[in-house]
Amino acid sequence: MTEEIVVIPGDGIGREVVPAAVSVLEAVGDFEFVEADAGDAVEAETGEALPAETYELAASADATLFGAAGETAADVILPLRTAVDSFVNVRPAKAYPGVDALRPETDLVFLRENTEGVYAGHEDRLSEDLSTLTRVVTTSASERLAEFACDYVEDRAYDGFSVAHKANVMRETDGRFRDAVVSVADDRGVETDEVLMDAFATRVCLDPTQFDVVVCPNLAGDVLSDLAAGLVGGLGLLPSANIGPDRALFEPVHGTAPDIAGEGVANPSATIVSAAMLLEYLGYDDEGRAVRDAVESVLADGPRTPDLGGDASTEDVTHAVLERLD
Amino acid sequence: MTEEIVVIPGDGIGREVVPAAVSVLEAVGDFEFVEADAGDAVEAETGEALPAETYELAASADATLFGAAGETAADVILPLRTAVDSFVNVRPAKAYPGVDALRPETDLVFLRENTEGVYAGHEDRLSEDLSTLTRVVTTSASERLAEFACDYVEDRAYDGFSVAHKANVMRETDGRFRDAVVSVADDRGVETDEVLMDAFATRVCLDPTQFDVVVCPNLAGDVLSDLAAGLVGGLGLLPSANIGPDRALFEPVHGTAPDIAGEGVANPSATIVSAAMLLEYLGYDDEGRAVRDAVESVLADGPRTPDLGGDASTEDVTHAVLERLD
Numbered sequence: 196m197t198e199e200i201v202v203i204p205g206d207g208i209g210r211e212v213v214p215a216a217v218s219v220l221e222a223v224g225d226f227e228f229v230e231a232d233a234g235d236a237v238e239a240e241t242g243e244a245l246p247a248e249t250y251e252l253a254a255s256a257d258a259t260l261f262g263a264a265g266e267t268a269a270d271v272i273l274p275l276r277t278a279v280d281s282f283v284n285v286r287p288a289k290a291y292p293g294v295d296a297l298r299p300e301t302d303l304v305f306l307r308e309n310t311e312g313v314y315a316g317h318e319d320r321l322s323e324d325l326s327t328l329t330r331v332v333t334t335s336a337s338e339r340l341a342e343f344a345c346d347y348v349e350d351r352a353y354d355g356f357s358v359a360h361k362a363n364v365m366r367e368t369d370g371r372f373r374d375a376v377v378s379v380a381d382d383r384g385v386e387t388d389e390v391l392m393d394a395f396a397t398r399v400c401l402d403p404t405q406f407d408v409v410v411c412p413n414l415a416g417d418v419l420s421d422l423a424a425g426l427v428g429g430l431g432l433l434p435s436a437n438i439g440p441d442r443a444l445f446e447p448v449h450g451t452a453p454d455i456a457g458e459g460v461a462n463p464s465a466t467i468v469s470a471a472m473l474l475e476y477l478g479y480d481d482e483g484r485a486v487r488d489a490v491e492s493v494l495a496d497g498p499r500t501p502d503l504g505g506d507a508s509t510e511d512v513t514h515a516v517l518e519r520l521d
Numbered sequence: 522m523t524e525e526i527v528v529i530p531g532d533g534i535g536r537e538v539v540p541a542a543v544s545v546l547e548a549v550g551d552f553e554f555v556e557a558d559a560g561d562a563v564e565a566e567t568g569e570a571l572p573a574e575t576y577e578l579a580a581s582a583d584a585t586l587f588g589a590a591g592e593t594a595a596d597v598i599l600p601l602r603t604a605v606d607s608f609v610n611v612r613p614a615k616a617y618p619g620v621d622a623l624r625p626e627t628d629l630v631f632l633r634e635n636t637e638g639v640y641a642g643h644e645d646r647l648s649e650d651l652s653t654l655t656r657v658v659t660t661s662a663s664e665r666l667a668e669f670a671c672d673y674v675e676d677r678a679y680d681g682f683s684v685a686h687k688a689n690v691m692r693e694t695d696g697r698f699r700d701a702v703v704s705v706a707d708d709r710g711v712e713t714d715e716v717l718m719d720a721f722a723t724r725v726c727l728d729p730t731q732f733d734v735v736v737c738p739n740l741a742g743d744v745l746s747d748l749a750a751g752l753v754g755g756l757g758l759l760p761s762a763n764i765g766p767d768r769a770l771f772e773p774v775h776g777t778a779p780d781i782a783g784e785g786v787a788n789p790s791a792t793i794v795s796a797a798m799l800l801e802y803l804g805y806d807d808e809g810r811a812v813r814d815a816v817e818s819v820l821a822d823g824p825r826t827p828d829l830g831g832d833a834s835t836e837d838v839t840h841a842v843l844e845r846l847d
């Protein structure tokens with residue numbers, strides 16, 4: 196069976212790093228690629244940042260690889276997460292040997308709730324002066340995330356996971372989140388520890404090795420994983436996976452980098468590692484591992500794009516990764 | 522006129538660092554101190570973490586100096602902020618020469634909205650499965666914060682301020698916040714730049730000198746200022762001020778430090794600098810400046826408590842600060 200992978204380069208450097216990752220996927224597997232549009236450019240043309248056709252493709256493919264979108268990022272990425280019915284956003288933040296990092300010992304994985312919290316999309320203008328947003332937390336979504344987290348740490352032989360939240364203030368909603376997550380973990384015999392999201396922000400700077408896998412509500416995961424990106428040297432190297440029950444969406448955490456877009460010097464590593472996560476998701480564990488190792492090896496002593504202080508092109512780096520795959 | 526200062530040591534090291542700061546205040550001014558209870562200990566005794574009497578005292582004094590509370594922190598500090606009708610939480614995060622910091626060049630001030638956002642306190646259990654929290658943002662609170670921010674940067678000759686928010690997702694609420702803040706600044710001729718709160722988390726790690734004064738909604742200010750604390754070496758040195766129209770509440774950002782409480786070795790610097798902010802709030806600018814300078818000088822080459830690698834006591838450090846005040 197040939198899996199169908201939808202490929203959405205999007206805007207800016209998305210158009211450079213996604214083809215790079217596709218060439219890596221082509222080298223290790225036999226997939227059917229379907230390209231689709233999304234982002235600022237297609238919005239300028241058609242009035243829609245995420246054409247219905249793209250949404251439908253993502254909603255039916257086995258997996259989707261997305262690059263980046265500019266101003267329309269939220270209009271593209273949030274519906275795409277819904278298209279694949281993604282309930283968890285997996286965000287590894289790991290420093291690579293040989294790459295400058297504020298905290299080179301950082302090796303974290305965020306498991307971010309991906310459907311609710313402040314992202315549920317209920318906002319109201321109640322008066323000239325006052326607007327509200329309804330933050331939603333359900334036990335069912337929290338439990339689904341927790342089951343995933345338990346599988347995740349068991350598969351990878353972690354000791355357990357941390358739960359980051361703000362239940363001292365959001366007692367009912369984050370209290371529900373925390374209780375549901377901890378209770379699933381208890382039932383499964385998986386260890387957890389709790390940390391307030393503000394305390395996490397301080398403590399992860401002081402010593403990131405205190406944490407491994409961090410389970411958090413949607414916005415907490417957004418901010419804390421970006422903080423971890425700062426500790427490993429920026430968004431440039433961070434992959435992510437939006438996992439649903441039947442399909443998934445993979446994307447580098449970085450944006451469109453308008454300052455360098457079109458110059459052919461974007462660092463493709465984050466997208467290639469996102470492709471490695473895609474391979475693993477589809478069950479190609481060996482291929483995924485091989486791609487990760489190749490990227491890591493190139494980061495350590497191969498050609499470097501300008502963001503890492505080198506003068507190699509996207510193509511040079513991709514070529515080096517392909518070579519080390521053999 | 523002798524100003525009345527309510528003093529609430531609270532729990533843990535609050536009982537050690539607050540008296541230290543009081544002795545500094547006594548050395549530079551003529552104040553009437555009234556001591557009041559709050560925290561875990563008084564809750565254990567009376568069932569109330571914040572006795573009505575303490576609330577009333579804070580609500581009528583010129584200023585309040587609070588130490589820390591343990592498990593009951595939220596039950597104490599949130600109502601105390603209300604007691605002084607505080608609309609802004611001022612949180613400087615500055616690295617001190619001679620003190621280990623992940624980013625020694627950090628010198629930031631967070632101006633955190635202090636009345637609404639997710640802290641408005643509206644949560645509901647709508648079903649067995651689902652709870653909601655109503656996040657509240659008003660133009661009036663945002664404008665009041667913005668006016669304060671404009672005064673703040675004008676008084677201190679900053680170029681302008683940054684506005685951190687998540688208006689790409691919370692379009693109505695954070696959109697309202699951003700629009701209100703930017704529009705006040707525009708009217709006042711104060712420059713602003715905008716940054717998404719997640720992007721801020723990455724960027725402040727990579728280069729904290731990109732930012733000076735950062736205006737943010739309540740929870741964003743909570744998390745981002747704690748992140749900045751991580752960059753300057755921990756919560757141990759961070760002061761804060763909760764400013765209202767007629768009175769204010771000052772507190773170190775750190776907690777009760779149960780591991781060292783009672784040993785007389787807590788670092789009093791954050792509380793003494795909070796007292797300096799109190800002096801400045803009451804109009805004693807020279808005295809405030811002198812206290813800051815004395816603390817900074819002791820941090821640079823004076824006795825150090827164990828958290829900074831020394832073996833001095835709270836008293837030794839306080840004594841050194843008092844000496845350098847003369």
Ligand SMILES: CC(C)[C@H](C(=O)O)[C@@H](O)C(=O)O
Nearest residue numbers: 268269272273417689690719
């Ligand atoms: C673009 C934006 C809507 C998105 C989010 O908030 O989830 C981004 O910050 C991310 O983390 O993928």
Ligand SMILES: CC(C)[C@H](C(=O)O)[C@@H](O)C(=O)O
Nearest residue numbers: 363364393594595598599743
């Ligand atoms: C104790 C807690 C309620 C409080 C807050 O969230 O504001 C604390 O984290 C702070 O920043 O002062």
